[in-house]
Amino acid sequence: MSVDIDYDGDPFRPTKERPKASVVRFDDVEPWARHASDIGCNFDHLVWGYDLPASRWFDRGELRQLDPGEYTDFQSHREDVEGPVEKVVRVVSGRGVLRTEHRDEPLERFDLVTVPTGAAYQLGNAGTNELWLASWTSVGDNHLHEASTLEPAERTGAREEYERVMAARTDEGLQTAPGYAGDYDGDPDEDRPEPTVTRFAESMPKVFHESPAVGCNADRPDWITTTEDLEWFSDSVVMRLDPGTYTSLHTHFDNEGPHEEVYWVMAGEARLVTEYRDERLRRFDCAFFPTNNPHSIGNVGTDTLWVGAWGARGGREAEFELDDLEVSERPGQAEEYERVMAARKERGLSTPSWVSFDDE
Incomplete structure (x- = not known):
């Protein structure tokens, strides 16, 4: 050669x-805690934020650590609240699960989850070791709304959206959170996009x-x-x-x-x-x-x-x-x-x- x-x-x-x-060096990034909430996050867990000020389209990077049995908030990045937010999530190591309003899917090392604007999702650790997830958020040429910097439970309409998702999961025969009262009186099957999983092994x-x-x-x-x-x-x-x-x-x-x-x-x-x-x-x-x-x-x-x-x-x-x-x-x-x-x-x-x- x-x-x-x-x-x-x-x-x-x-x-x-x-x-x-x-x-951006991992050792230079100070993590913060995402807190347990009433929209599905069952434990505090650590998040490292990666800021790229020179980028036009990589608005927010996050590295997330979940211990066995821990789950993120159940959220959807609604355009009327956060703008046209899209997210890509890669499993770095560990075994996880993706929960949506219609299905649960296992996640393995290097699997990719793509989340279009408005899709509802939750991520959890379904294994016995730490789960590490790397993700990026983008709003294209639009301005990233302040709502995207808040805890998911603090965003406008977060609780109502969680109730809708739980009602949709009930209709699908999927597990719902303890304490869900089942009193959602709207149409839980709103026309929403679904996250997509690309399996590395396949x-x-x-x-x-x-x-x-x-x-x-x-x-x-x-x-x-x-x-x-x-x-x-x-x-x-x-x-x-x-x-x-x-x-x-x-x-x-x-x-x-x-x-x-x-x-x-x-x-x-x-x-x-x-x-x-x-x-x-x-x-x-x-x-x-x-x-x-x-x-x-x-x-x-x-x-x-x-x-x-x-x-x-x-x-x-x-x-x-x-x-x-x-x-x-x-x-x-x-x-x-x-x-x-x-x-x-x-x-x-x-x-x-x-x-x-x-x-x-």
Whole structure:
């Protein structure tokens, strides 16, 4: 595997068009407690909030820990209260359950839950170990309402919505909360969307092949889910990298939406590579890449690296889908790789062993 780079331009010329990545470290995030409530949250539990001020569409990130038998609030992000809120939830580890007004579904490691605006849901720990859930919220180009920052039980109409959901579950023969009186006098079967579960164990990965032209040094699988039931989020990916392997260094140009992306380390130890710097990432660390930012990630540990990735483009249309093409086949990626390698060399940063330069 080798690539010879003969870049004769100024690698710093498009700097203004290549914004920098940002990193949120788990150790720097102070958790807060979600409190037990009368809308289904049965214990206090911890939540870590991930703030991405440079993002247009990733409005709120949360990492949630639930002990065995603990449940979140039963909630729905109603548009008349919170705006057009969508949510994506990935099981990082543990065994859980998704409860809706019409069904209960088991959740396993790396399963994905997509929650469209207005869908009612509750998440709980159905296993014997801690359940860790990573989630992102988006309202597209809209403003995130203050209601979304409140405890779910404090949001307008939360109790009435809970009563409706309990009535709908009663009609379905599903378990309801202790103390539910069953005196809801409206129509519990309002026309509401339902959350969708994509099961990791039933998904087939796309294999991205070794490609020295863009820095991918081994074949590797990505489990890509296109979030077709959502408008603001475009995709969610699970990446698996063996020790010593790297993804392609790639840039999501405007022809992809434009496309913002988040990486969240779910297990293992990673090295984030950009044209400006390298960063070591550990479990629960998060990296954000704005549109036009070149980035790559590699496994610098001794165990398998698992990374969760989310893409958002605010409802914009892309010229192609990410899982249709190898990275090297996407427009401009090979040229961008050569520019970034030349920029890293000029900055005194390392370049891969398989890269050589004509002027050496």
